[in-house]
Amino acid sequence: MMSIHVKMAWRNIWRNPRRTVLTVSAIAFACLVLIFMLSFQFGSYETMINAAVKIQTGHFKIQHKQFQENHNIRKTIVHPDAVAGILDKTPGIAAYTFRSRAFSIVSSEDRTYGALVIGIDPDKESRTSTLPDLIREGEYLSQTDTDKALIGRLLARNLKVTTGDEVTLLGQGRDGSVAAAVVTIKGIYSSGQDDFDRAGLHIPLAYFQQVYTMSGQVHNVVAIVQSLDRVAEIKQQVQARVQTLETGNSLIVRDWSKIMPGLKQAISMDLVSGLIFWLLLIIVVAFSILNTFLMAVFERTREFGVMMAIGTAPSRLMKILLTESLFMTVVGMGAGIVLGIFVTLYFQTRGIDIGGAGELLNQYGITGRIYPKLSVLSTAIGPAMVFVITFLAALYPAVKVRRLNPVEAMYFA
Amino acid sequence: MNIVEATHITKTFQQGDIAVQALKDVSLSIEKGGFVALAGPSGSGKTTLLNIIGGLDTPDSGSIVLDGNAFEEMSRSQLADLRLHKVGFVFQAYNLIPVLSALENVEYVMLLQGVPEKERHDRARSILDDVGLENRYHRRPRELSGGQQQRVAVARAIVSSPSIVLADEPTANLDSETGKGLLEIMKDMNHRKNVTFVFSTHDRMVMDYARRLIRIRDGQVDDDVTKNA
Numbered sequence: 001m002m003s004i005h006v007k008m009a010w011r012n013i014w015r016n017p018r019r020t021v022l023t024v025s026a027i028a029f030a031c032l033v034l035i036f037m038l039s040f041q042f043g044s045y046e047t048m049i050n051a052a053v054k055i056q057t058g059h060f061k062i063q064h065k066q067f068q069e070n071h072n073i074r075k076t077i078v079h080p081d082a083v084a085g086i087l088d089k090t091p092g093i094a095a096y097t098f099r100s101r102a103f104s105i106v107s108s109e110d111r112t113y114g115a116l117v118i119g120i121d122p123d124k125e126s127r128t129s130t131l132p133d134l135i136r137e138g139e140y141l142s143q144t145d146t147d148k149a150l151i152g153r154l155l156a157r158n159l160k161v162t163t164g165d166e167v168t169l170l171g172q173g174r175d176g177s178v179a180a181a182v183v184t185i186k187g188i189y190s191s192g193q194d195d196f197d198r199a200g201l202h203i204p205l206a207y208f209q210q211v212y213t214m215s216g217q218v219h220n221v222v223a224i225v226q227s228l229d230r231v232a233e234i235k236q237q238v239q240a241r242v243q244t245l246e247t248g249n250s251l252i253v254r255d256w257s258k259i260m261p262g263l264k265q266a267i268s269m270d271l272v273s274g275l276i277f278w279l280l281l282i283i284v285v286a287f288s289i290l291n292t293f294l295m296a297v298f299e300r301t302r303e304f305g306v307m308m309a310i311g312t313a314p315s316r317l318m319k320i321l322l323t324e325s326l327f328m329t330v331v332g333m334g335a336g337i338v339l340g341i342f343v344t345l346y347f348q349t350r351g352i353d354i355g356g357a358g359e360l361l362n363q364y365g366i367t368g369r370i371y372p373k374l375s376v377l378s379t380a381i382g383p384a385m386v387f388v389i390t391f392l393a394a395l396y397p398a399v400k401v402r403r404l405n406p407v408e409a410m411y412f413a
Numbered sequence: 414m415n416i417v418e419a420t421h422i423t424k425t426f427q428q429g430d431i432a433v434q435a436l437k438d439v440s441l442s443i444e445k446g447g448f449v450a451l452a453g454p455s456g457s458g459k460t461t462l463l464n465i466i467g468g469l470d471t472p473d474s475g476s477i478v479l480d481g482n483a484f485e486e487m488s489r490s491q492l493a494d495l496r497l498h499k500v501g502f503v504f505q506a507y508n509l510i511p512v513l514s515a516l517e518n519v520e521y522v523m524l525l526q527g528v529p530e531k532e533r534h535d536r537a538r539s540i541l542d543d544v545g546l547e548n549r550y551h552r553r554p555r556e557l558s559g560g561q562q563q564r565v566a567v568a569r570a571i572v573s574s575p576s577i578v579l580a581d582e583p584t585a586n587l588d589s590e591t592g593k594g595l596l597e598i599m600k601d602m603n604h605r606k607n608v609t610f611v612f613s614t615h616d617r618m619v620m621d622y623a624r625r626l627i628r629i630r631d632g633q634v635d636d637d638v639t640k641n642a
């Protein structure tokens with residue numbers, strides 16, 4: 001049988017149904033909004049990160065320690081195949097590719113610019129990055145291409161070249177010799193990130209190695225991991241294994257947050273500003289609950305006086321009041337969590353068109369849809385905060401009741 | 414044998430800047446099984462005296478002994494415990510817990526006392542039958558008339574055989590017929606169960622029911638008459 005206190009608490013909260021419904025709704029609404037917002041934020045970060053890493057950096061990169069500092073062409077990964085062997089054996093790696101790069105003078109018929117010449121393995125690159133999808137004109141490189149190049153939209157505009165035109169590359173090879181080549185533009189890409197579209201030119205890796213006398217060496221091994229939340233763990237494993245290689249001590253593994261500190265910072269800032277908003281929301285809810293409880297206690301002062309007079313211990317009164325608040329909180333949280341999950345799942349499958357609205361997102365090359373990502377964390381954090389705050393809000397009037405003097409409560413209420 | 418011994422009770426209330434002396438040196442004793450009226454005009458100190466006898470309020474000076482328990486030596490929580498087990502209260506109005514039915518209201522006190530569920534149930538039903546509410550077990554207070562509510566309050570006050578029942582103007586909110594009905598029930602319980610009743614009133618008709626009439630005026634005992642049976 002239900003304990004009489006539970007019964008009393010349950011009946012008490014329905015004495016003023018309007019107020020109870022409002023309070024429960026406030027709690028439910030807070031939970032719903034928090035779950036959706038957190039999931040949306042987490043989802044957009046993931047989209048942002050994945051979009052950014054897939055254009056360029058990968059989830060993590062292996063390179064020579066000093067290459068990272070000064071991009072010196074001589075600081076290479078001497079045995080890329082050994083690194084590839086490690087990645088092949090590491091579970092959770094979705095794809096990887098080799099890249100080499102050299103700063104060079106790039107000339108068209110009319111103009112000359114300094115630009116980055118990047119050697120890519122066309123097949124491996126297509127599995128690792130979105131470069132093939134970014135081609136807006138012409139075609140992506142094929143595995144058998146040699147003196148062909150892909151060029152960024154802005155660099156192409158600067159050089160006044162289009163597909164089929166030739167450009168001359170002039171740089172320094174790894175051995176100090178002059179590196180020179182003439183390549184034909186096969187495709188033009190546009191990522192939406194101006195820096196990237198202005199920076200360089202992609203040529204087949206084998207051709208790069210020949211022109212820049214790389215003798216089979218590369219500068220970067222770029223890897224993509226199956227899911228973002230496993231990056232740290234997998235990076236660690238790879239790091240440990242790379243150390244065992246012959247030239248392992250000279251190599252370093254860096255993840256996206258190190259390669260793109262700006263992105264990481266932008267996410268942290270967005271998270272903090274979100275947090276401030278959530279706290280405000282929760283405080284509003286807390287005040288509505290505090291108000292409900294203070295009113296309920298105030299209205300029932302005489303009743304509490306009688307209950308104490310006939311022998312109800314103050315601690316029992318407190319228990320009844322806290323049970324009442326618990327009922328409202330549990331009902332509100334339950335409804336809010338269920339609704340929050342449904343709403344989030346709905347948008348998780350459909351996506352939300354952000355159009356041109358998200359400044360931060362545009363900066364990282366995302367202009368389409370954002371998919372909220374429901375997780376245990378995004379479902380739990382909001383309601384947990386609501387629970388703590390509601391409990392504190394309910395505790396205050398309950399403690400006040402403890403100090404009630406029955407005579408005064410009965411005759412002067 | 415006396416169930417209450419009150420000696421030299423004084424109580425002063427502060428009302429803003431003025432000190433109101435509600436009780437000025439009151440001494441009285443209540444005999445076991447008594448049916449006692451505390452009569453006096455409004456503001457004479459009846460409520461204050463009942464509250465002090467019941468351990469709800471503490472006197473400024475003087476001593477109370479209820480059924481062998483000297484209040485001076487007791488802590489607040491001990492007094493609360495004593496109220497729970499030895500005193501039944503009936504107030505002028507709003508006696509009942511609104512969210513509980515008549516039966517649950519009566520059971521509630523026994524629950525606090527730790528009486529087992531089955532016994533609680535049986536005793537609550539039988540006492541409600543005694544006060545004439547056999548068909549009203551499951552009514553909430555607001556579904557009962559004023560007189561019925563007061564009868565539930567009396568039932569709750571006597572259900573666990575307290576040493577004394579203190580009723581502060583129990584009929585004040587009732588019409589005279591209903592008031593008489595309530596007094597008949599109290600008298601009947603006093604007879605049959607030998608429960609000691611002290612009730613306050615300023616109504617002549619109510620005073621007539623008492624076997625002993627204590628008159629209070631300006632915080633002092635003015636007159637104390639026991640009628641011959």
Ligand SMILES: Nc1ncnc2c1ncn2[C@@H]1O[C@H](COP(=O)(O)OP(=O)(O)O)[C@@H](O)[C@H]1O
Nearest residue numbers: 426427428433435454455456457458459460461
């Ligand atoms: N808690 C209190 N605070 C201030 N004054 C009080 C308080 N209780 C009673 N009094 C005063 O004490 C006097 C006696 O009151 P009370 O015992 O209620 O009388 P009665 O019940 O006979 O009407 C009155 O003047 C009343 O105003």
Ligand SMILES: [Mg+2]
Nearest residue numbers: 459460461581
């Ligand atoms: Mg009074």
